[in-house]
Amino acid sequence: MWGLWPQLLSGALAQLEFRRKMLDVGWATGYNSNMTNEPVYTYPRRRWIRYAIQGITRVLFRVISDFNVIGRENFPKDGPLLVVANHFSFLDPVALLTVAPYPIEFVGGFKTPNAPDNVGWLRKLWGYYPVYRGTGSQIAFRAAKAVFSHQGVLGIFPEGSSAHAILRPPRGGAAFMAARSNVSILPVGLDGFTDVFPALRRGRRARATVRIGKPFGPVSAPGRGRGRRKRVDAIGHEIMRRIRDLLPPERHGHYSDDPAIRAAAQGTEYYPWDEEPEG
DSSP, rough: OOOHHHHHHHHHHHHHHHEEEEHHHHHHHBBBTTTSSSSSOSSSSHHHHHHHHHHHHHHHHHHEEEEEEEOOGGHHHHHHHEEEEEOOTHHHHHHHHHOSSOHHHHEEEEEOTTTTTTHHHHHHHHHEEOOTTTOSSSSHHHHHHHHHTTTTTEEEEOOOOOOOOOOOOOOOOHHHHHHHOEEEEEEEEEEEGGGGHHHHTTOEEEEEEEEEEOOOOOOOSSSHHOOOOOHHHHHHHHHHHHHHTSSSGOOOOOHHHHSHHHHHHHTTTOOGGTTTTOO
């Protein structure tokens, strides 16, 4: 019997650590109250909280920046819809939820190394479906399937991080999600949000712009193996080109028509979670 104590203790410590993590992100994910690993996928959720947050952020962006929205007429009336955008700043999700005429859901990294610690409360209050980058997590795909089955709207940033303020190659998740879901895709370009707080410190209001493109798709990637992977990759690059067309040339990075800009972007495609998965 005494030989079982190390195993029991190890199991208890593991359960406590899991509960700690779930308490830390439980508001964000909507995990089951019995602390199982499976999130609760519902849509829409937290509707009144999200409407209140949208009202506050609409005012806030106009106070702290010269906030502009171009192409509102391109928002479809309803879902299912996959919203894809570039990711240069920790403010990008806030900008998207501010302009979206729906209670948009998000999938995103479990950790946010490029965001200040004091903005984590907003991410938790709005709620999102976190994924452990570099692990092959299926949470994003299960969330997408559930949201789209309720005619919902899901936002994702194909580049996978906000490490650089130029376009980088996409990770596979957004394209695979689009191909598997058979829904329309709405590209959005976000520009100027990296300048908001540096400008405020100089007593200025930076110009921050959201450009909503035309919906396209659905897309598909039939087949199996390498052939399907190539088609998914092609969808990912098409998504990024659609986003590129909504950004100024100096932000085009890997998708620029200018060889000098493409050359300068080399190295920004580095993805740290390929070497050390998140978690």
